[in-house]
Amino acid sequence: MTTLTLFALLFVCMFIGMPIAIALGFSSMMTILLFSSDSLASISLKLFEAASEHYTLLAIPFFILSSSFLSTGGVAKRLINFAINSVGHIRGGLAMASVLACMLFAAVSGSSPATVAAIGSIVIAGMVRSGYPESFAAGVIANAGTLGILIPPSIVMLVYAAATEVSASRMFMAGFIPGIMMGSILMIAIYVVARIKGLPSQPFPGLGAWGLSLAKASGGLMLIILVLGSIYGGVASPTEAASVAAIYAYLVAVWGYRDIGPLKDTPWRKPGQSLVSSVFSNIISLPYVFVASFTNKEVRLVVKDAAKVSIMLLFIIANAMLFAHVLTTERIPHMIAESIVSHGLEAWAFLIVVNILLLIAGNFMEPTAILLIMAPILFPIATQLGIDPIHLGIIMVVNMEIGMLTPPVGLNLFVTAGITGRSIGWVIKACLPWLSLLLIFLMMITYIPQISLFLPEFFDRMNGY
Amino acid sequence: APIEIKFSHVVAENTPKGQMALKFKELVEQRLAGKVEVKVYPNSQLYGDGKELEAMLLGDVELIAPSLSKFKKYTNQLQIFDLPFLFKDIESVDRFQQSDAGQGLLKSLEPKGLVGLGYLHNGLKQLSANAPLRTPDDASGKKFRIMSSDVLSAQFEAVEAVPLKKPFSEVFTLLQTKAIDGQENTWSNIYSKKFFEVQPYITESNHGVLDYMVVTSADFWNNLPDDIRMELSKALSEAVTLGNQIAAEKASADRQLIIDSNRSELITLTDAERQQWVDAMKPVWSQFEDQIGTDLIQAAVASNQ
Amino acid sequence: MINKLHKLEENLISLILVSMTLLVFWEVIMRFVFNAGIHWSQEVTLYLSAWLVLLGASWGIREGAHIGVDAFVKLLPDPLHRLLSLVAIFLCLVYCTLFLYGSWVYLAKMKSVGIEMEDLPVQKWQAMSVLIIGFALLSLRFFELAWRVYTGKQLGFHLADEAKESMHLIDDTKQD
Ligand code: NA
Numbered sequence: 001m002t003t004l005t006l007f008a009l010l011f012v013c014m015f016i017g018m019p020i021a022i023a024l025g026f027s028s029m030m031t032i033l034l035f036s037s038d039s040l041a042s043i044s045l046k047l048f049e050a051a052s053e054h055y056t057l058l059a060i061p062f063f064i065l066s067s068s069f070l071s072t073g074g075v076a077k078r079l080i081n082f083a084i085n086s087v088g089h090i091r092g093g094l095a096m097a098s099v100l101a102c103m104l105f106a107a108v109s110g111s112s113p114a115t116v117a118a119i120g121s122i123v124i125a126g127m128v129r130s131g132y133p134e135s136f137a138a139g140v141i142a143n144a145g146t147l148g149i150l151i152p153p154s155i156v157m158l159v160y161a162a163a164t165e166v167s168a169s170r171m172f173m174a175g176f177i178p179g180i181m182m183g184s185i186l187m188i189a190i191y192v193v194a195r196i197k198g199l200p201s202q203p204f205p206g207l208g209a210w211g212l213s214l215a216k217a218s219g220g221l222m223l224i225i226l227v228l229g230s231i232y233g234g235v236a237s238p239t240e241a242a243s244v245a246a247i248y249a250y251l252v253a254v255w256g257y258r259d260i261g262p263l264k265d266t267p268w269r270k271p272g273q274s275l276v277s278s279v280f281s282n283i284i285s286l287p288y289v290f291v292a293s294f295t296n297k298e299v300r301l302v303v304k305d306a307a308k309v310s311i312m313l314l315f316i317i318a319n320a321m322l323f324a325h326v327l328t329t330e331r332i333p334h335m336i337a338e339s340i341v342s343h344g345l346e347a348w349a350f351l352i353v354v355n356i357l358l359l360i361a362g363n364f365m366e367p368t369a370i371l372l373i374m375a376p377i378l379f380p381i382a383t384q385l386g387i388d389p390i391h392l393g394i395i396m397v398v399n400m401e402i403g404m405l406t407p408p409v410g411l412n413l414f415v416t417a418g419i420t421g422r423s424i425g426w427v428i429k430a431c432l433p434w435l436s437l438l439l440i441f442l443m444m445i446t447y448i449p450q451i452s453l454f455l456p457e458f459f460d461r462m463n464g465y
Numbered sequence: 466a467p468i469e470i471k472f473s474h475v476v477a478e479n480t481p482k483g484q485m486a487l488k489f490k491e492l493v494e495q496r497l498a499g500k501v502e503v504k505v506y507p508n509s510q511l512y513g514d515g516k517e518l519e520a521m522l523l524g525d526v527e528l529i530a531p532s533l534s535k536f537k538k539y540t541n542q543l544q545i546f547d548l549p550f551l552f553k554d555i556e557s558v559d560r561f562q563q564s565d566a567g568q569g570l571l572k573s574l575e576p577k578g579l580v581g582l583g584y585l586h587n588g589l590k591q592l593s594a595n596a597p598l599r600t601p602d603d604a605s606g607k608k609f610r611i612m613s614s615d616v617l618s619a620q621f622e623a624v625e626a627v628p629l630k631k632p633f634s635e636v637f638t639l640l641q642t643k644a645i646d647g648q649e650n651t652w653s654n655i656y657s658k659k660f661f662e663v664q665p666y667i668t669e670s671n672h673g674v675l676d677y678m679v680v681t682s683a684d685f686w687n688n689l690p691d692d693i694r695m696e697l698s699k700a701l702s703e704a705v706t707l708g709n710q711i712a713a714e715k716a717s718a719d720r721q722l723i724i725d726s727n728r729s730e731l732i733t734l735t736d737a738e739r740q741q742w743v744d745a746m747k748p749v750w751s752q753f754e755d756q757i758g759t760d761l762i763q764a765a766v767a768s769n770q
Numbered sequence: 771m772i773n774k775l776h777k778l779e780e781n782l783i784s785l786i787l788v789s790m791t792l793l794v795f796w797e798v799i800m801r802f803v804f805n806a807g808i809h810w811s812q813e814v815t816l817y818l819s820a821w822l823v824l825l826g827a828s829w830g831i832r833e834g835a836h837i838g839v840d841a842f843v844k845l846l847p848d849p850l851h852r853l854l855s856l857v858a859i860f861l862c863l864v865y866c867t868l869f870l871y872g873s874w875v876y877l878a879k880m881k882s883v884g885i886e887m888e889d890l891p892v893q894k895w896q897a898m899s900v901l902i903i904g905f906a907l908l909s910l911r912f913f914e915l916a917w918r919v920y921t922g923k924q925l926g927f928h929l930a931d932e933a934k935e936s937m938h939l940i941d942d943t944k945q946d
């Protein structure tokens with residue numbers, strides 16, 4: 001009854017056009033009022049907790065701010081030019097390069113929506129410009145973005161490791177090959193589609209033009225090195241690196257390329273100025289640029305756009321946590337999981353059930369919540385059936401990836417809708433064909449444990465643990 | 466209808482705290498069948514550790530067991546448990562907690578509408594780092610992650626180290642990439658949070674204690690019928706005894722698991738080395754004497770015998 | 771009046787986002803370059819993020835930032851579409867009212883107990899007052915929206931896919 005009310009309310013609210021965030025919050029609230037003794041005050045507390053106690057979520061506004069500067073300044077254009085010059089002559093090359101960019105970014109970020117936000121806002125526009133259908137571009141990126149939690153580092157894997165006491169670094173290693181495999185599958189699929197559909201390709205512009213576009217794009221390319229470098233060089237955590245990326249993107253757009261902001265149309269070197277004096281005057285202009293940015297119309301518009309998308313996402317997430325809270329307190333996932341696993345299944349059948357269970361949960365809840373509830377229930381049974389805990393972990397992570405793309409609660413869907421300005425329905429349709437690839441991939445991961453286990457076992461043997 | 470007790474905590478069911486909660490549920494449902502019903506919510510399923518105290522004040526949860534440092538805004542006195550090298554071993558901690566002074570501390574939360582029901586061990590804290598820490602000099606200039614606590618901050622500043630406050634979700638990566646050099650924690654936390662995989666050296670310093678207090682709200686507790694309150698008290702103290710026993714077993718088991726993993730080297734201090742740490746960190750006591758109370762500190766020292 | 775408020779909100783929200791970014795960035799610089807920590811930065815950043823979201827939610831209504839599913843209502847004739855929108859807005863107002871009440875009780879309790887933030891000498895109820903401010907502003911926005919729908923100026927929530935302005939990103943790059 002409780003479950004029925006919760007879901008009925010959610011779907012009715014969504015169908016009459018309520019914002020998704022409020023539909024999630026409203027249905028949760030009503031269910032609590034009708035069926036539980038929790039106070040309204042505790043619901044407010046829970047919402048505030050959701051909005052203020054998740055440090056890793058801060059990566060989302062920071063990366064969105066960073067991409068906002070990259071895309072409104074000419075930084076994105078230069079990056080896109082470089083990408084087109086590099087791979088534009090291969091059919092589907094730009095889309096493949098975008099997948100590669102997502103994989104690279106996934107290797108520095110632990111979060112899927114952050115990956116979509118960071119890469120998508122630049123490359124979707126670039127692909128559209130080179131003649132790809134927008135839905136194709138959005139679908140590819142929303143899917144490739146899920147690699148954020150599969151390619152290490154991964155927040156979701158850390159949660160799994162803490163919940164089940166398996167080694168976090170073995171989990172990270174186990175995600176490596178599946179991550180590269182998933183990326184490759186996407187690229188192969190893109191190539192096939194590009195051949196069949198005759199997606200655009202452009203003639204190679206020649207080495208000279210290529211080199212020039214590389215030089216022009218270097219300010220933007222440095223961002224990747226900066227983010228990767230600051231995490232692996234022991235400077236910052238992924239969330240902190242996101243803030244570094246935002247500041248850097250601001251500097252490159254406003255002070256470096258000067259496409260927007262107070263220095264717009266001010267050259268780096270005035271005619272007749274000596275090199276030393278120009279470097280000096282540019283450096284001392286920094287404080288002025290910073291202060292003047294606060295009143296600069298273009299800079300403010302960029303920040304405003306970033307705030308808009310960030311708020312929309314974070315407000316949905318906060319309300320989705322309220323929704324998950326109701327599911328948890330009503331013990332709905334527990335009951336379903338316990339009744340299913342009590343049937344005494346074989347290992348292969350158990351894994352099918354696990355997948356179905358996780359896919360359903362993935363429709364409605366966030367990965368962290370699902371893992372914290374499901375891992376303790378599934379883990380002991382899997383161990384009994386002789387399933388390696390690391391293997392189970394990777395299966396769960398891949399399921400969580402799919403959950404990012406399934407309505408009604410799918411973070412990658414929301415981010416993609418946010419950066420393309422399209423409706424959720426449009427984004428879902430765009431993702432669907434690629435989602436089926438992810439499902440096939442899930443079957444491979446489920447029934448070929450060696451994909452996940454090869455690397456951690458190899459390293460364990462090498463280190464003699 | 467039976468009285469409902471929601472017991473919310475933020476750790477897994479297989480931890481000492483989780484086991485304690487389940488034991489309490491079992492005992493209560495045996496002895497007060499039909500009168501009291503206990504529901505246990507592990508893993509921050511209800512509230513995270515930043516909000517569970519507030520939820521209790523609102524009357525939405527009846528039992529929680531936060532770590533003692535969570536109470537610093539509720540009463541200054543409980544900071545005593547953060548003082549470095551105050552207790553010789555876990556038995557001394559026990560003696561202090563059971564003494565009149567320790568039991569009195571349970572009541573120190575009453576002005577804020579909370580009642581302490583008992584202490585539960587997590588264990589003694591060890592230092593881990595990416596370089597061996599034998600003397601206080603080794604810690605100098607190094608960055609250590611701490612929980613939010615002025616005492617712990619002062620403790621690391623006393624050895625010229627840099628205390629940093631970071632949320633758990635970031636700590637593993639920060640330690641792995643060496644953006645932070647070290648941290649302090651109990652054996653069971655170092656094991657379950659996987660810090661030993663990214664911290665090559667662990668110094669068995671036993672320099673502090675990380676314990677929990679089981680609390681309930683005064684509104685709820687004082688309105689219970691006397692016989693039920695008595696019975697609950699008894700069940701709780703039995704559950705806590707079991708929890709403490711599991712905590713002790715787990716501490717030594719996890720310590721062994723970490724050693725066996727070969728990923729981290731265990732450093733044991735000589736008496737002379739240990740004394741250097743004590744000398745360096747003990748001045749922290751006098752810094753917080755006014756807030757905590759000299760009598761209380763003396764009572765704690767006395768429990769070392 | 772409402773336009774001025776909107777502008778004020780917008781400036782405040784941008785300022786919060788920028789402050790959060792600078793604060794976390796500054797913390798990294800302090801740690802890496804100066805080998806020091808800022809003990810209050812984590813807590814302040816997290817509270818700022820709560821202010822960003824809860825204050826921004828109402829601003830986002832006017833900006834058409836919130837996404838929803840409008841595939842179904844779009845199939846309906848306009849009067850019916852507007853009627854359903856009014857129902858939806860009414861439910862949103864119920865949501866706000868309940869939150870306002872809950873937040874009032876919550877903050878009143880925190881005020882009476884008198885707990886401070888972990889790392890700053892600020893009362894928690896003050897730091898969390900955005901719960902009330904945010905939901906009050908959100909209610910105001912929904913009343914305004916209801917009026918616009920009632921008078922026929924708008925059909926629904928002005929959801930993101932109608933707000934083409936965020937498409938400028940793609941149009942920009944298409945131009946050259
Ligand atoms: Na990742």
Ligand code: NA
Binds near residue numbers: 363407
């Ligand atoms: Na989903």
